[in-house]
Amino acid sequence: MTRLRNYFIAGLIVLVPIVATWQLTVWLFDVLDRQLRGLVARAIGHEIPGAGLVLALVIVLFVGLLAANYVGRRVIGFGETVMKRTPIVRSIYVTMKQITDAFVRQEKTAFKQVALIEYPRKGIYCLAFVTSAAPPELVERTASELVGVFVPTTPNPTSGFLLYLPREDVTVLDLSVEDGLKLVISGGVFVPPRRRKPPAALGGETV
8 A cells, every 4th residue: 555655646746747737838828819819800800710829929029039139128127117116016017027037047046055954943854955145134133154045845845934044054965956856846755866976065056
């Protein structure tokens, strides 16, 4: 029974992200197609299946082209300023932008290293990801060299806790960030292989 349970959990770990990604992608494409299909139909006099999706892709590419040059960035910046100053719209826009930026930073590997800390008390060890050095004000007020670490929740590593710990209390592990995330998402089922090179010093290059 234990082996069957492990197989079942392993299957869920593989299938749930795939199914969720597929469902979200289909839903997003369907919404875009339905929202923009009417515009195309009114412009040419009849509906074309998938025309809304094609138009959405063209709009995204056009905005990306604008964002890649100076004049376009000024126009987009002006639009963002208007959005941020508009009541109600402001809170929605800022929240969505923060979520989007978080995903983009994850794609660029916002985490630098995988570390081990004692949390929530001495004697209990917790996996954490090194993010950055502490802001200058925190260092001044605590009179110590602090390191920012993110402690993720299992199995959803996008939520968790931000902690600032003394540098000597953070132990860098011989794990890549990717393997560290797999370990968190699997709830400890995934066992990462040992790497041949020693871990970098705390605050070193991304591993």
